[in-house]
Amino acid sequence: MSAGATGAEGGGSASSVPPAGMTAKHLAEVVQKVAAASARAGRSAPARLVAVGKTKPVEQLRECYDAGHRVFGENYAQELTEKSPAMPPDTRWHFIGHLQSNKAKTLVKAVPGLAMIETVDSVKLANRLADACVEAGRVEPLGVMVQARSISHWSPYDPVAVVNAVS
Secondary structure, eight states, X not given: OBSSOOSOOSSSOTTOOOSXXXXXXXXHHHHHHHHHHHHHTTOSSOOOOOEEOTTOOHHHHHHHHHTTOOEEEESOXXXXXXXXXXXXXXXXXXXXXXXXXXXXXXXXXXXXXEEEEEEEOOHHHHHHHHHHHHHXXXXXXXXXXXXXXXXXXXXSSOHHHHHHXXX
């Protein structure tokens, strides 16, 4: 499992699974580090840890689930829609990165445990997600993180308009 790292990892293929218990052991170590960092920062509760399964087999995600973890992230819509049905229904999913607006409806419909979209960067995507949620009959609001560039970076998106669209 990735702990927020990007890029290819060395050694092994995406289909290889580490020895039984190894993924859960690594997860426990990361959870401890997050809890310690949160305590040092004076947080009343630890920061939320999203276990990113990027290209990892569902067996590794299931090992983390069996160890008590419930929040997982993917950055490919197709991979998320394939893994979601293989996990228990109380699994909470985050879509990480840019989501193409033409995939919003499919993702919302195929992943009932979809809890967060990281990142909504346009009014068009916000509207597509809102429409997809209504069409899917979602009762729980879908969390979103709005991408906004600083003034020093040009962006074709108006962050205020995006925030208003997701509100």
